[in-house]
Amino acid sequence: MAADLGELLVPYMPTIRVPRTGDRVFKSECAFSFDSPESEGGLYVCMNTFLGFGREHVERHYRKTGQSVYMHLKRHVKEKATGAAGGGAIPRRRNGKVFLDLELNRDFNGEDYEYEDEAKLVIFPDHFEIPLPNIEELPALVTIACDAVLNAPSAYKKQEPESWEEEIQVSRHARSLRQLDNGVRIPPSGWKCQKCEMRENLWLNLTDAAVLCGKWFFDGSGGNGHALEHYRETNYPLAVKLDTITPDGADIYSFEEEEAVLDPHVSEHLSHFGIDMLQMQKGTENGHHTDNKPRPWVSEWEVIQESGMKLKEVYGSGYTGIKNLGSSCYLSTVMQVLFSIPDFQRMYVGNLQRIFDYSPLDPTQDFATQMAKLGHGLLSGQYSKPPMKSELIEQVMKEEYKVLNWHQQKGISARMLKALVSRGHPEFSSNRQQDAHEFLLHMINLVERNSAGSENPSDVFRFLVEERVQCCQTRRVRYTQRVDYCIQLPAPFEAASNREELLAYEVKRKEAEENMRPPPEPVRARIPFTACLQAFTEPENVPDFWSSALQAKSAGVKTSRFASFPEYLVVQIKKFTFGVDWVPKKLDVVIDVPDFLDLNRLRATGLQAGEEELPDLMPPIVLPEDTRDNSMSSLDSPEIDEAAVMQLAEMGFPLEACRKAVYYTGNMGPEMAFNWIIAHMEEPDFAEPLTLPSMIDPGPSAGDSPTGAALLGNSPPEESIAILTSMGFPRTHSIHALKATNNNLERALDWIFTHPEEEEESDALSDMADTEPNDNAFSNANSHSDSTLSPDGDASGPRVKDGPGRYELFAFISHMGASTMSGHYVCHIKKEGRWVIYNDHKVCLSERPPKDLGYVYFYHRLSSS
Numbered sequence: 001m002a003a004d005l006g007e008l009l010v011p012y013m014p015t016i017r018v019p020r021t022g023d024r025v026f027k028s029e030c031a032f033s034f035d036s037p038e039s040e041g042g043l044y045v046c047m048n049t050f051l052g053f054g055r056e057h058v059e060r061h062y063r064k065t066g067q068s069v070y071m072h073l074k075r076h077v078k079e080k081a082t083g084a085a086g087g088g089a090i091p092r093r094r095n096g097k098v099f100l101d102l103e104l105n106r107d108f109n110g111e112d113y114e115y116e117d118e119a120k121l122v123i124f125p126d127h128f129e130i131p132l133p134n135i136e137e138l139p140a141l142v143t144i145a146c147d148a149v150l151n152a153p154s155a156y157k158k159q160e161p162e163s164w165e166e167e168i169q170v171s172r173h174a175r176s177l178r179q180l181d182n183g184v185r186i187p188p189s190g191w192k193c194q195k196c197e198m199r200e201n202l203w204l205n206l207t208d209a210a211v212l213c214g215k216w217f218f219d220g221s222g223g224n225g226h227a228l229e230h231y232r233e234t235n236y237p238l239a240v241k242l243d244t245i246t247p248d249g250a251d252i253y254s255f256e257e258e259e260a261v262l263d264p265h266v267s268e269h270l271s272h273f274g275i276d277m278l279q280m281q282k283g284t285e286n287g288h289h290t291d292n293k294p295r296p297w298v299s300e301w302e303v304i305q306e307s308g309m310k311l312k313e314v315y316g317s318g319y320t321g322i323k324n325l326g327s328s329c330y331l332s333t334v335m336q337v338l339f340s341i342p343d344f345q346r347m348y349v350g351n352l353q354r355i356f357d358y359s360p361l362d363p364t365q366d367f368a369t370q371m372a373k374l375g376h377g378l379l380s381g382q383y384s385k386p387p388m389k390s391e392l393i394e395q396v397m398k399e400e401y402k403v404l405n406w407h408q409q410k411g412i413s414a415r416m417l418k419a420l421v422s423r424g425h426p427e428f429s430s431n432r433q434q435d436a437h438e439f440l441l442h443m444i445n446l447v448e449r450n451s452a453g454s455e456n457p458s459d460v461f462r463f464l465v466e467e468r469v470q471c472c473q474t475r476r477v478r479y480t481q482r483v484d485y486c487i488q489l490p491a492p493f494e495a496a497s498n499r500e501e502l503l504a505y506e507v508k509r510k511e512a513e514e515n516m517r518p519p520p521e522p523v524r525a526r527i528p529f530t531a532c533l534q535a536f537t538e539p540e541n542v543p544d545f546w547s548s549a550l551q552a553k554s555a556g557v558k559t560s561r562f563a564s565f566p567e568y569l570v571v572q573i574k575k576f577t578f579g580v581d582w583v584p585k586k587l588d589v590v591i592d593v594p595d596f597l598d599l600n601r602l603r604a605t606g607l608q609a610g611e612e613e614l615p616d617l618m619p620p621i622v623l624p625e626d627t628r629d630n631s632m633s634s635l636d637s638p639e640i641d642e643a644a645v646m647q648l649a650e651m652g653f654p655l656e657a658c659r660k661a662v663y664y665t666g667n668m669g670p671e672m673a674f675n676w677i678i679a680h681m682e683e684p685d686f687a688e689p690l691t692l693p694s695m696i697d698p699g700p701s702a703g704d705s706p707t708g709a710a711l712l713g714n715s716p717p718e719e720s721i722a723i724l725t726s727m728g729f730p731r732t733h734s735i736h737a738l739k740a741t742n743n744n745l746e747r748a749l750d751w752i753f754t755h756p757e758e759e760e761e762s763d764a765l766s767d768m769a770d771t772e773p774n775d776n777a778f779s780n781a782n783s784h785s786d787s788t789l790s791p792d793g794d795a796s797g798p799r800v801k802d803g804p805g806r807y808e809l810f811a812f813i814s815h816m817g818a819s820t821m822s823g824h825y826v827c828h829i830k831k832e833g834r835w836v837i838y839n840d841h842k843v844c845l846s847e848r849p850p851k852d853l854g855y856v857y858f859y860h861r862l863s864s865s
Contacts, residue, residue: 029416032373186204190519206236250270321384336838337811490574573857648673720748808859810858
């Protein structure tokens with residue numbers, strides 16, 4: 001028999017490889033679907049490329065590549081006959097019959113189920129099977145290759161260390177932590193260090209409930225280090241940061257292990273001292289904390305997630321959840337909304353077979369393939385099936401232990417897509433929470449990049465904004481247009497409809513703080529949506545406006561209106577601001593967002609009768625006389641906001657670095673300068689004295705050009721170009737960004753981050769400076785703004801789907817937590833006339849959609865009829 005197997009495998013030996021260092025072995029998920037070893041058909045791993053394929057897709061790979069030998073992996077999950085062994089954390093241990101290097105499925109409690117793995121070689125096209133292990137009968141090379149595949153870490157485990165954030169591990173003290181029965185109960189607010197007056201950066205020791213300040217954690221927040229001193233005196237190892245406790249977890253630090261850790265039993269440990277995380281989520285009316293009201297963001301968790309309600313689960317096409325991979329809910333919510341839009345469904349799911357058939361040899365690295373895979377997973381209904389009758393009976397039997405039973409909805413994992421779309425991005429490639437709005441713009445960017453020569457579904461978001469700038473002294477005007485994908489609306493506190501209630505609350509809060517009493521019930525500012533929308537069209541002052549009519553700086557005023565209306569309107573409420581610790585903080589407000597919008601009154605009108613345009617001239621380029629000695633030692637140095645410099649220096653950054661940061665961000669404030677510091681602090685000349693950008697090649701001068709002043713009139717200010725190029729952006733791309741934003745430096749930075757950098761495209765646009773602009777359908781645009789109309793270099797104008805400005809709300813994404821760097825996202829989508837809540841893998845009919853607490857809103861255009 002051994003000889004027979006050896007002879008059988010001889011023709012295929014050249015195609016069987018042993019995984020080398022750097023090879024990724026995809027043995028936990030199919031490249032085209034969400035099949036895994038636990039699926040009914042198991043998973044087939046190619047013994048040459050090490051890609052994984054489900055039963056429906058392995059034949060395609062065989063036909064395309066001719067690769068015949070695959071390892072078939074199958075994991076059988078069985079419920080233990082003895083019943084449940086109790087809740088708690090899912091253990092990471094291995095069953096004796098588990099030999100695949102795969103984590104236990106988090107959909108099953110590891111103490112309630114047992115796993116048995118099966119592996120065999122399958123030879124196509126005859127499907128000849130060879131059970132494994134089979135050491136005596138297989139050739140040595142085949143045995144070595146099979147062992148290497150079975151023992152290799154999965155591709156996801158291999159990729160995770162590439163993130164510059166290390167994975168937080170479970171503390172060795174978590175399971176056996178000793179807690180004192182000292183009768184201490186921690187209130188939900190009003191905390192203070194027991195050894196000093198610190199009220200921030202407070203840590204609760206999980207052994208004796210001592211509340212003490214910290215100075216030792218990685219976030220750099222201040223304190224006197226009393227929590228660490230307490231550990232040295234008592235050896236009580238674990239502490240939780242009080243203001244990070246949410247229903248989904250908390251920040252835990254281990255003094256003994258000297259690092260941030262996970263505590264799977266944190267809910268039990270907190271409950272020991274009167275902090276019931278689940279009770280806080282479900283409400284406190286009849287719970288343990290009836291004497292103290294929950295903090296505002298706890299109430300926000302309750303309202304947005306519709307906690308405590310008997311939400312009805314829904315199944316089938318369009319009702320599939322997405323598993324949380326660890327702070328990946330920002331991705332899940334955005335993708336759920338995108339694939340509820342017909343254009344994205346048509347592009348990726350409608351063309352599924354064509355995309356799969358023409359996918360490259362490594363489909364895990366193909367954007368269209370992974371988008372089609374996720375879209376099909378969400379819309380097919382294949383991964384969202386209702387439970388069997390026997391399972392329903394079991395749910396009823398266990399109802400006394402669960403307010404909501406979600407275990408039937410396992411959802412799908414977007415890990416493969418996340419690895420692809422976040423590759424090379426310093427934020428999205430990490431395991432930290434991110435801004436869903438920023439990720440939406442990132443996805444629009446990627447869709448555009450990968451839609452060259454084909455339909456671009458993100459065009460449904462694209463629209464034109466007309467900007468009108470008026471010189472206050474001459475009353476002359478300039479009209480320009482820019483492309484945008486979202487309108488960002490501020491939340492003006494001064495427009496709150498409950499101002500008296502807010503003032504009364506503030507008085508009570510201060511009195512409670514002075515008298516060391518629990519704070520009063522929080523009051524949120526209620527702001528009309530009309531007040532937010534008004535800010536979009538309100539005149540705003542233009543700092544350092546250069547009037548081409550006066551050939552000098554003058555006061556300028558800018559207003560914005562819609563030059564076109566998109567098919568799908570994205571509205572972001574600007575709820576986040578920066579705190580004194582430079583961490584984004586969220587405004588605790590509610591917005592009365594309407595179901596229907598009529599924006600027709602905000603449509604742009606262009607140059608009006610009686611208006612006189614500003615001359616099409618740009619300010620002259622002023623260069624220092626001595627371009628060799630550019631140090632900051634003389635009084636002739638450029639103007640720098642010294643207050644911003646000192647504010648940054650007080651944070652511990654080198655003085656010269658702070659001066660450079662403020663200068664290179666155009667004196668736009670300490671926030672922009674702080675971002676510059678973070679991006680450049682690893683550079684070798686970070687703390688060197690500032691040198692002026694005159695040393696940078698300014699490019700061709702007006703005198704060198706045959707068109708002279710015409711070239712100058714169509715080029716952004718050289719100083720602005722130098723600022724952007726000093727940040728590392730290519731010169732052509734910087735010019736493109738400045739042109740697209742009417743030379744507004746702050747908006748140009750945003751434009752660069754939200755548009756793909758295409759060198760050839762930017763060079764082509766730079767060459768257009770010597771030619772007359774083409775006519776286009778938007779006659780109210782100035783000649784120098786033609787590049788803003790077509791940022792993709794299309795002379796026929798931008799790809800906009802203009803139409804009536806009447807809209808209906810169909811989806812919104814909500815954020816829970818104190819900042820974009822933490823918390824949780826869920827989304828609500830209106831489908832088949834009813835609102836549905838998507839909370840990671842959980843999909844249910846919504847009872848009370850919290851429209852007034854949303855962060856990003858999505859409207860679709862209503863027909864003109």
